[in-house]
Each structure stands twice: as C-alpha cells, then as structure tokens.
Amino acid sequence: MVRYSHSTTIALAIVSSLYQNAASAPVDTSDCEPIGNLGIDNLDRYDYSANMNINDNCGYTLDIKFKHDESLPIPSSGLQCDPAIVPPDIAMDGMPYFAFRWAYKSVPKYIKDATGIDHISIDFNPCGHPPIDVFTIPHYDLHIYLESPEYRTCMTCDKLPGAPICDPTRAQSTPNGQGFFNVGMVAAGPNAGKLSNMPDGFEYAAYDNIPLMGGHSWDVNRQPSKSDPWVDPVWIMGTYDGKIVDYEPMFPLSFIVGGGDKSYEERLTYVGQTIKELPTKYKVDYDSESGFVTIRFEGNSNICDEGVKTKKSKSKRSKKSV
DSSP states (O other), X not given: OOOOOHHHHHXXXXXXXXXXXXXXXXXXXXXXXXXXXXXXXXXXXXXXXXXXXXXXXXXXXXXXXXXOOTTSOOOSSGGGGOTTSSSOOBOTTSSBTTSOEEEEEEOOHHHHHHHOOOEEEEEEETTOOSSTTTSOSSXXXXXXXXXXXXXXXXXXXXXXXXXXXXXXXXXXXXXHHHGGGOOOBOOSSTTTTXXXXXXXXXXXOTTOOBTTTBOXXXXXXXOOOSSSOOOSOEEEEEEETTEEEEEEEEEXXXXXXXXXXXXXXXXXXXXXXOOTTSOSEEEEEEOTTTOEEEEEEEEEOSOOOGGGSEEEEEXXXXXXXX
C-alpha cells in the first residue's frame, strides 16, 4: 500500500497534465508481457455464462452469470495481506494472499458486434486493493474489456518501486507507459475539462494505473469509507491512451455469498459520450438458493440483426484441482 504526501499529490497532477488529451499513439509491441500474465484464459471455475438479447428498438440486454468459487483463498488476518512482510504468507493455491486472481474469456462475435465488448475478466482480490479502507476487503472486479488480450499485454509501464502501479511521480520512459496518463477529456462547451465517456462527477486517479489493466476512475463522493463500509456494487471506468478500455461493476464478496437474496441497480449517463454502446443501466442480482450472481447490462446495440435476437454462451465446467 502506498500513501502520498501533499507534495507527491502535486507531482501526480503535473505528470498527468503532460498527457491528458494527447493524441493516441500505437503501442510498442516490443515492450509487452507474456499473455499468461493476464491470468487463466477460461472462466470454467465460475460456471460462467453470457446471454444476450436485442429488442425491437435495437437495445441490447446482456446477462453475465457466475458463481463464487469457494476454493479461492480468504485471508484470516490483515498480516496475510501485507506485501511488506517477506516472505509473504502463501495461500493454498500457491500464491500470496495479496496477489490478484485473474481469469478471462473472449465473448462471441455476436456480442462483440452489438456491444463493443472483446472479453470479460472475472478478477478476485482476496485482500482487495487500494485505496486503503475503501476497497481493501475481499471482492470481485468484473472487468468488461473493449480491447483484446493481446493489446492488454502491451499496456506496460515504469512501476513505482515497491508497488504494483505505474509510477506517477515522474514522466514515463516509454510510449506504452505514457498511455496510462493520457486521459480523454471534454475539450469545449459546458462540460469542458470533465472526463469524457464517463458519468458526471467521476475523477481520474493518477496513482491507480495498473499494468495490463489500465487506469481507474469513479465517483469518490460515493465511495465507501471506514464510517460507511462497502456494501453495494460500485461502477468503475478504465482508461488507457485517451480511450475507454474497460468498465466494471466491482462488488464485495459479501454481496454474492451467504443467505438472503440481494439486488442493486443503477442507471448511467455519460459526459461527452462518443461510445454509443456504453451501458445505460446495470443490475446485480444474487440468488442465495443457487449461489449464482447475474450482472445485467442494458444499452444501445451497434447492430439490429434478427439473427442475434437471443443467444447464449456458456463455459463448460472443469474439475477443480485441490
């Protein structure tokens, strides 16, 4: 966990201003990581499925359904989540408790054509992640990526020493690293200076750029805190090189396990919207009897094709190793 002083915060703002609204540059394919660093390339462990419908008004409804994998590690002590402790405490899956557990699957062409989505990554964080006392509890990030896995492997940067983030305190040495600090903003009009293709009130955090994933922006006025613990899903937008590369509903593990059904929904509008297929609404439903959580996205489809009115994609369940 990294804490920033006032002087460091000023440095973050200066470095970010160097790249905001800069022209996008082709990624340097010589500065990429192995695709295996994106995690497991299937979602079988979660009994994942995707079901899409396009209505007569060319609006899509996309349902992502999965179940928490109970073999995933849950820390019993805060010490297990402290990366400063060497050697770290190792979980039953052979990884440190604080390590991310990433798994992804590309969507079928009919979903990509309608929604712009390339692949879906279900990412479990046993210890959570920064900001501290905000998202540092076990939770899922459901990343909806608009770029390919191959593109993500080139989202690399100069990291801050001792932290898994792109260094925001000085200029990045590569075009790929500079892309994390190039954030699209509305150039003119009443919304000038606001983040484009994001809900009003979202803020970009220069210290939340994660290699292979992108930047993170959200409404900090609605984020959890020590006095107001995290209960419901939170909407996050991901950026890289002036573009929206992903969006995600993020929810605590407590929302999708245990007794009692749970439901949360939120309507979405965007400032300076140029990506018409961004969701206009999302809903997260947990069914305690089956153990499944369904995340529904609604939005304007890029296509109106009778041949894809209703289709379903499903992972085949694989036997877990123990």
